Amino acid sequence: MKTVALSIFSVLVSANFLFAAQPEHRFVQLFQFPATLESIVVAEGDLEPRSVGSYAVRVYEARSQKFPTDRFIAGIVRPRNGIIEAVRLDDIDGDNRPEIIGSRLGWVSFRGRFSLP
Secondary structure, X not given: OHHHHHHHHHHXXXXXXXXXXXXXXXXXXXEXXXXXXXXXEXXXXXXXXXXXXXXXXXXXXOOEOOEOOOEEEEEEEEEEEOEEEEEEEEXXXXXXXXXXXXXXXXXXXXXXXXXXX
């Protein structure tokens, strides 16, 4: 009985690590600004469960449109409690700079302003 329980536990733990490690099971989105060759990447943390963990916002300066994440400029990592469903950029305050707007499933909620240098 202990052997069966240990085997089931091992399978469940292995399945959990496999699920968390697969990149298609996490949110990652790239936004490009062709006029300035700057890009923003919003992503859930690597190897984390979908329901909790972290998300990162990274800003890059590209040397060409072909390689939008050439040069890392700045970024931030924040805790998350829920699943990121969608992210969009929108100028909600009329200053001609887009704010990052996120929507969620579960309990994560974020809205931030990240001005490009």
